[in-house]
Amino acid sequence: MEKHMSESSDEREQLMDPELSAYKDQILPVNKSRLTLQRDLYFVGTTQRGYEVEYDVRYEEGCSPTETFLLSIAGCISIDVVHILRKMRCEITHYEMSAEGTRNLTPPQYYTSVDLMIHLSGKGITPKKIDRAIDLSLNKYCSVYHSLRKDMAVNIKYQIDGAS
Numbered sequence: 001m002e003k004h005m006s007e008s009s010d011e012r013e014q015l016m017d018p019e020l021s022a023y024k025d026q027i028l029p030v031n032k033s034r035l036t037l038q039r040d041l042y043f044v045g046t047t048q049r050g051y052e053v054e055y056d057v058r059y060e061e062g063c064s065p066t067e068t069f070l071l072s073i074a075g076c077i078s079i080d081v082v083h084i085l086r087k088m089r090c091e092i093t094h095y096e097m098s099a100e101g102t103r104n105l106t107p108p109q110y111y112t113s114v115d116l117m118i119h120l121s122g123k124g125i126t127p128k129k130i131d132r133a134i135d136l137s138l139n140k141y142c143s144v145y146h147s148l149r150k151d152m153a154v155n156i157k158y159q160i161d162g163a164s
Helices: 009-015 065-087 127-141
Strands: 033-039 042-047 052-056 091-103 111-123 153-160
Touching (some): 065 127
Antiparallel strands (some): 091 111
16 A cells, blocks of 8 residues: 655645735835935835845945845745745744845846855755745735746845754
């Protein structure tokens, strides 16, 4: 007699589409920002909520727009992934995502690919749950990812540290 391993109904429920309305309902339908030239090619960007980002072509006092672009991709996906994993009853004790973007060498120097690496640890984290969380972020929730060029490759890897 052959035995088939089957997921418990509790595990299947955890891998289903976790409800993200808790924070997705707070998304503003229209976003506004302001960028003000301070001097030379140094600008201060201000979000509609008052947060500031400094842009400096010389990288002396601020970052470049392409650096914050990478952070936007990483931030959007990470918020989704952590939220979804928590809904799947995972206890995340450490989460870090690094991002590396490869750019076209001639203008316009857009990103041709972005590689993201997630390092995380905690309880109840499995490859199946992470894969599901990433899939939901990329295919349903992450508005930054859905705003990217269609010909830009986004590759995500992960490593579970000290899994339990």
